Structure formats: C-alpha cells, structure tokens
Amino acid sequence: MNGYPVLKGASYTLAVTPDMVIHNGTTQTTEQIVNPDSEYLKELPGHLRSFEDAVAYIPNQVYIGNAKPADLASTEFPFYDKKWPNASRDGKYGQIMPQDEFYGVIQICDVFDLVNLEKSFAAEVKGKLAAQNLFTEAQLAVLDKNESTPEAITALVNDEHAEGLYMNNKLVGAIKRAHDVDVNLSAHVMLENLVTKASNVISLIELVKKAGVAPEEVDYVIDCCEEACGDMNQRGGGNFAKAAAEIAGFTNATGSDVRGFCAGPAHAVLHAAALVKAGTFKHVVVTAGGCTAKLGMNGKDHVKKGLPILEDAIAGFSVMISEDDGVSPQIRTDIIGRHTIGTGSAPQNVIGALVTNPLEAAGLKILDIDKYSPEMQNPDITKPAGAGDVPEANYKMIAALGVKKGELARGDIASFVKDHGMTGWAPTQGHIPSGVPYLGPLRDEVLAGETKKAMIIGKGSLFLGRMTNLFDGVSFVVQANDGSAQGGQGAGFDEAAVKTMIGQAMRDFAKGLLGEE
Amino acid sequence: MDLENQKRVKDFAEKYGPENLVVILGAAEGEAAGLAAETVTAGDPTFAGPLAGVQLGLTVYHICEDEMKAEVDAGVYDEQISMMEMVMDVDDIANEMSSIRNDYCKYL
Numbered sequence: 256m257n258g259y260p261v262l263k264g265a266s267y268t269l270a271v272t273p274d275m276v277i278h279n280g281t282t283q284t285t286e287q288i289v290n291p292d293s294e295y296l297k298e299l300p301g302h303l304r305s306f307e308d309a310v311a312y313i314p315n316q317v318y319i320g321n322a323k324p325a326d327l328a329s330t331e332f333p334f335y336d337k338k339w340p341n342a343s344r345d346g347k348y349g350q351i352m353p354q355d356e357f358y359g360v361i362q363i364c365d366v367f368d369l370v371n372l373e374k375s376f377a378a379e380v381k382g383k384l385a386a387q388n389l390f391t392e393a394q395l396a397v398l399d400k401n402e403s404t405p406e407a408i409t410a411l412v413n414d415e416h417a418e419g420l421y422m423n424n425k426l427v428g429a430i431k432r433a434h435d436v437d438v439n440l441s442a443h444v445m446l447e448n449l450v451t452k453a454s455n456v457i458s459l460i461e462l463v464k465k466a467g468v469a470p471e472e473v474d475y476v477i478d479c480c481e482e483a484c485g486d487m488n489q490r491g492g493g494n495f496a497k498a499a500a501e502i503a504g505f506t507n508a509t510g511s512d513v514r515g516f517c518a519g520p521a522h523a524v525l526h527a528a529a530l531v532k533a534g535t536f537k538h539v540v541v542t543a544g545g546c547t548a549k550l551g552m553n554g555k556d557h558v559k560k561g562l563p564i565l566e567d568a569i570a571g572f573s574v575m576i577s578e579d580d581g582v583s584p585q586i587r588t589d590i591i592g593r594h595t596i597g598t599g600s601a602p603q604n605v606i607g608a609l610v611t612n613p614l615e616a617a618g619l620k621i622l623d624i625d626k627y628s629p630e631m632q633n634p635d636i637t638k639p640a641g642a643g644d645v646p647e648a649n650y651k652m653i654a655a656l657g658v659k660k661g662e663l664a665r666g667d668i669a670s671f672v673k674d675h676g677m678t679g680w681a682p683t684q685g686h687i688p689s690g691v692p693y694l695g696p697l698r699d700e701v702l703a704g705e706t707k708k709a710m711i712i713g714k715g716s717l718f719l720g721r722m723t724n725l726f727d728g729v730s731f732v733v734q735a736n737d738g739s740a741q742g743g744q745g746a747g748f749d750e751a752a753v754k755t756m757i758g759q760a761m762r763d764f765a766k767g768l769l770g771e772e
Numbered sequence: 773m774d775l776e777n778q779k780r781v782k783d784f785a786e787k788y789g790p791e792n793l794v795v796i797l798g799a800a801e802g803e804a805a806g807l808a809a810e811t812v813t814a815g816d817p818t819f820a821g822p823l824a825g826v827q828l829g830l831t832v833y834h835i836c837e838d839e840m841k842a843e844v845d846a847g848v849y850d851e852q853i854s855m856m857e858m859v860m861d862v863d864d865i866a867n868e869m870s871s872i873r874n875d876y877c878k879y880l
Contacts, residue, residue: 289820555818601851601852602855602859603855641801641804641807642804648800652855655858656855659854
C-alpha cells in the first residue's frame with residue numbers, strides 16, 4: 256500500500272453514574288472498609304452533580320465534540336462553576352448517557368443472565384433507550400424479561416453475593432456472581448467488566464452513527480481498556496474487543512485486546528495502523544470502555560475543597576483506522592517514539608525517547624509539530640487533588656528539552672505551552688485521557704486546514720502491576736494527507752510510475768484497435 | 773505518599789536508625805513535595821498508611837534544593853535533572869521543604 260493508514264473517524268461517550276461513584280469507586284469502597292463512619296462518606300452524596308450539570312460541564316462538552324479544545328482554553332479556570340451554553344447530551348462525536356439508561360445497556364450487554372433489574376424500572380428504561388435509537392428491537396426486548404421485585408433484588412444482594420445497582424441510593428437492580436468460588440467471576444468483577452463492555456458498546460455504536468462507519472466493513476477490533484476478563488484458569492484471557500463488537504453488530508470483524516495501562520490506546524493505534532499498512536486488514540477499530548474503579552478517585556480532595564465530585568462518569572472512545580483514502584489525516588507509521596527498556600526513568604530521557612528522537616530521525620524539529628496531545632487529564636480534576644496540570648507539565652517538559660537542544664529560547668517555554676499545547680478536557684479514567692481524546696478534534700482540524708501535524712503521546716505506569724519498576728510510553732505523528740496513496744512514497748507524484756501507467760494504457764489501447772484481446 | 777513507600781521508609785528507619793536516614797524527594801510541585809515531607813517527619817496526614825501517627829522526624833530534601841544539588845556530580849545532574857529544573861517551581865518547592873524541616877525534622 257502506498258500512503259499511510261488514515262484516521263477515518265472517532266467517537267467519544269460518557270455515562271454519568273453518580274450512584275456508582277459511591278458504591279463502586281475504589282476510593283469510596285476502600286473508605287467504607289477502613290473508615291465506614293468517616294466525614295467524607297457522610298458529605299459525599301451532597302457533592303454529587305445532577306445529570307444536567309454533568310452535561311453542561313464544559314470539559315464534557317469538549318469530550319463529545321459540542322465544544323472545541325480551544326473553547327476550553329479560553330474558559331477561565333476553574334471550570335466546575337461554569338456551564339456551556341446550549342449544552343446537549345447529544346454530541347458531534349457521541350453522547351452523554353444518564354445512569355438509568357446505562358443500566359439498561361449493561362443488561363443488553365449481559366449474555367449470561369447475570370443482570371436483574373426491577374421490573375417497572377426496566378420498563379421505564381426500555382422506553383428511554385428506544386428513543387435513543389442505539390439498539391435493535393430484539394436487543395431492547397431483553398429488558399422485558401425482568402420479573403424482579405424490589406424484594407427479590409434485595410435478596411440477591413443480601414443473600415447471594417450480588418452487587419447492587421442504585422438510583423438515588425435506591426436499589427433498582429443487581430449483578431450476580433458468575434461462579435460460586437472463582438474470584439475472577441465474582442459479582443464485583445462481573446460488574447466492572449460489564450460496565451467496561453457496555454461503555455465500549457455505546458462508543459462503537461456512536462462510531463457508526465456519528466462518524467458514518469459501516470459496521471459490516473470493519474475487519475478487526477482492538478480493545479485497549481485496563482480491565483481483565485477471564486476465569487481462574489486464565490484471569491486476563493480476554494476478549495473484550497470481540498464481545499463488544501458482537502453487541503454493536505460488527506458482524507464481519509474479529510478482534511483482540513491490547514494492554515499497556517494508560518499507554519494501551521496509543522499501543523493499540525500502532526497495532527491497528529501496522530495491520531492496515533501491511534495490508535492485512537482495510538479497516539481496524541481501536542476501542543475502549545471505562546472503569547468504575549476510578550469514579551471519585553480524587554473525591555476526598557474535591558469534597559474537602561467544596562467542589563462537586565467531578566469524576567462521576569464512565570468514559571468510552573472508538574477510532575477507526577483505514578487504508579489511505581487520499582483525504583483523511585495520515586498516521587505516520589515511520590515516525591514512532593517509544594520508551595525502551597534502556598531509556599531509563601529520567602524525565603529528559605523519557606521526553607527524548609517519545610518526542611525528540613523520532614522527530615530528529617524524520618528530520619523534524621519540536622516546533623514543526625503544531626499540536627501535542629499527551630495525557631489530556633482535565634486540570635479541574637487534578638489540580639485540586641495536588642496532582643497539578645498534567646498536560647501543561649508535559650508541554651513544559653517538551654519545551655524544556657527543546658531549550659536544552661537549542662531549538663527554543665528559555666523565554667519561549669510559556670508561549671510554546673500556549674501555542675503547541677491544549678487545556679486537558681478528558682475524564683481521569685486511566686487509559687481514556689492518554690493522547691487519544693484529541694484524535695476526533697484533530698481529524699476535523701486537519702480537514703479544515705487548521706492543523707497540519709500533531710503528535711499523540713501515550714504513557715503508562717507499568718509499576719502499578721508490581722511486575723516491573725518500569726513505566727512505558729509510545730508516540731506517533733498524525734499529518735494532513737500528503738496524497739502519497741496516489742503516487743510514490745511520500746512524494747505525492749511519481750513521474751516514472753505515471754509514465755509506465757500511460758505506456759501500459761497506450762499499449763492496451765493499441766491492442767484493442769488491432770482487435771487483440 | 774503511597775502506602776508501599778511509607779512502609780519502606782518505616783522499615784529503613786527501623787533497620788538503620790532514623791538519625792542515619794535521608795529521604796530525597798522528586799515530586800514535581802511544592803504541595804506534593806510538602807505532603808511527602810510531612811509524611812516522613814510528622815506522620816501521614818491522610819491517616820491511611822503505616823506512617824499514620826508515626827513521627828519519624830527524618831531528614832528530608834527535594835533533589836532540586838541547593839543542599840542536594842551540591843552533593844551530586846554536575847554531569848549526572850545535568851543529564852538526569854536539569855530539564856525538570858526548568859519545568860518546576862524550584863523556589864516554591866524549596867520554601868515548602870524548609871518549612872516542613874524547620875517544624876518537624878529531629879536530626880538537623
């Protein structure tokens with residue numbers, strides 16, 4: 256294949272789940288074990304936002320494409336006390352779903368009869384989900400099978416080790432364990448895995464609806480979330496990708512899971528781009544759902560400082576990478592940064608490995624890249640928690656390395672951050688903020704001629720798994736389509752190839768005139 | 773400071789004696805550096821880890837403070853730290869660290 260794999264489309268979705276913050280976020284579940292009478296747990300419910308407030312939250316509107324990254328940059332910090340005018344749950348790239356509908360999607364995604372919803376709640380949810388036009392009649396009919404009374408659901412939670420699903424702290428459903436002994440199939444794990452599957456499915460369906468992807472054209476799906484699916488004999492066996500694609504109706508696809516902590520999505524895009532570049536598949540979708548564990552992760556700091564709980568949504572995203580169409584932005588499979596085992600952990604070595612080394616190898620300078628998209632965590636969430644402004648810190652590091660290399664003046668660090676950086680808008684769901692939230696807006700900016708080259712950087716904290724002290728990262732460059740699919744590699748126009756083609760056409764024409772076949 | 777690191781610091785203090793230990797931090801900003809410094813001197817302010825209520829009073833510095841910088845080979849410092857020095861608010865970090873040391877450090 257000439258040219259490069261291209262970014263064909265992207266979708267981004269959120270499900271606002273305030274009750275899951277209380278019952279499933281690990282900050283809260285840990286507190287319930289360690290300090291059940293704590294002030295934090297008492298104050299927490301008063302800090303949960305309404306669905307409308309979560310929809311109007313400007314970073315969320317940027318995530319689903321109703322506002323642009325530049326709109327957030329021009330918004331005065333902090334963001335939690337401001338609303339986006341004309342905010343809508345329906346976005347250019349996806350949507351924001353309320354908790355009750357999300358519980359319905361969880362049940363649609365459950366193929367082992369583990370989810371039970373209270374009968375009248377299920378009927379109500381079915382009507383709301385039908386109006387969203389995401390699922391077939393047959394899929395929605397699953398919600399009709401609920402015969403559960405409130406008493407039956409309470410009994411499942413109290414006596415059968417099921418995990419409860421709550422609306423305004425009232426029990427409306429339960430997820431049963433899938434095995435009596437195996438902790439990998441416990442109700443807790445099944446809930447986590449069904450949530451990531453459900454949020455993944457919503458993003459895949461929105462990719463079809465909003466980005467115009469034909470589901471039957473997709474050859475391969477790669478999931479890059481941070482959960483593990485399997486039983487006691489193969490705890491991380493997989494395969495979230497195929498499981499989610501099945502519900503989303505990608506009938507001609509198979510798939511697999513790629514893991515790399517927060518760097519997972521960037522690795523998965525490299526896998527997808529390589530599969531397309533090699534000609535193995537024409538259309539590969541990279542996709543991930545979100546995680547319950549990180550809901551309210553920084554809640555203690557947010558409550559202490561009088562903020563709403565800003566980590567109240569399960570996120571998802573999907574990106575389609577296809578063979579070069581001559582139009583869409585290209586992924587430069589020949590400009591790849593990677594943190595190697597020998598790179599070490601000093602920040603300047605890390606930034607060198609991920610940013611300057613690949614650029615130098617391609618004859619590019621730091622300033623040749625219009626926009627950098629590292630970990631795009633929303634500073635509204637991280638700054639009150641003492642974790643600083645993550646994207647800004649990355650931009651400063653890139654600029655500082657530029658200063659050391661003589662590509663920037665020391666006084667230009669601040670303007671570099673402003674001109675080549677963006678204010679983070681992504682929810683702190685681990686893999687979700689890692690570089691990829693920009694792929695949707697980037698595609699639009701490139702097609703509009705506003706951005707020519709961007710670098711996506713994913714980083715991951717491998718040490719959290721206690722298998723290595725290393726961390727990790729990979730990066731890649733996306734550029735405006737150079738037309739190389741129609742010509743020679745990167746040249747845009749290969750005169751010799753054109754002459755050969757014309758010569759062949761003339762010979763064929765002459766044969767036709769002579770009556771030869 | 774995460775629970776695992778608190779446990780390590782506590783174990784080292786018991787094994788080698790708190791007067792023989794110096795903790796060197798690499799946190800990227802003042803508030804985070806201050807919290808870690810407080811943890812190894814006055815105890816874990818979040819009361820979640822092994823150092824909750826344990827006042828070790830250890831000597832603690834940030835790698836960008838002049839006292840530490842003077843101890844490190846200039847070439848190694850340039851290679852490992854100098855870029856981050858440009859990024860961090862070193863004055864803020866140094867102020868935070870010296871105030872914690874003045875209040876809680878037992879071995880200066």
